[in-house]
Amino acid sequence: MTEIDILMLQAQSNQGTGMYQVAMAFSVWVAFRVANMTGEKYSDNLLAKITASAFGLCTLFFFNMTYAFWSWNMAATGHRLLELQESGTEISALAQSYVANVGATAAVPEFSIIPSDPVAIVLVLSILILMLFPIWSPKK
Numbered sequence: 001m002t003e004i005d006i007l008m009l010q011a012q013s014n015q016g017t018g019m020y021q022v023a024m025a026f027s028v029w030v031a032f033r034v035a036n037m038t039g040e041k042y043s044d045n046l047l048a049k050i051t052a053s054a055f056g057l058c059t060l061f062f063f064n065m066t067y068a069f070w071s072w073n074m075a076a077t078g079h080r081l082l083e084l085q086e087s088g089t090e091i092s093a094l095a096q097s098y099v100a101n102v103g104a105t106a107a108v109p110e111f112s113i114i115p116s117d118p119v120a121i122v123l124v125l126s127i128l129i130l131m132l133f134p135i136w137s138p139k140k
Helices: 003-041 046-086 093-102 118-136
Strands: none
Touching: 003 046, 003 118, 046 093, 046 118
8 A cells, every 4th residue: 555545545534524524513403402492392301301312412422433433544544654654665754744743653543432632522521511401401
């Protein structure tokens, strides 16, 4: 595999992940709407609250999973470029910079659904609170 092949593989994976992220962003919006509607109209219905919460949590799980795939793809690309370099193939300065930026090592990157980026953790927790608060907060 050449450097261009590796970068094309990354681009294709990013395109698929990006399209999925658009769908998940829409799903998060729907979950917000469901949460608001449940909190306003069905605040005394336990089944509605549980169902709305389950929908929101599942949506958030898949939203987070999209970020996890993107992060893993970035790490995998760095690993592939490093493997290419260590096999004796010369890689471009840009590829060397990419390897250094993602901290690629000889160890195969492991997939994790826990975000490594603190900003992503804050985003996911914020979405979680914004989804569950309208459903479970006391009504005035």
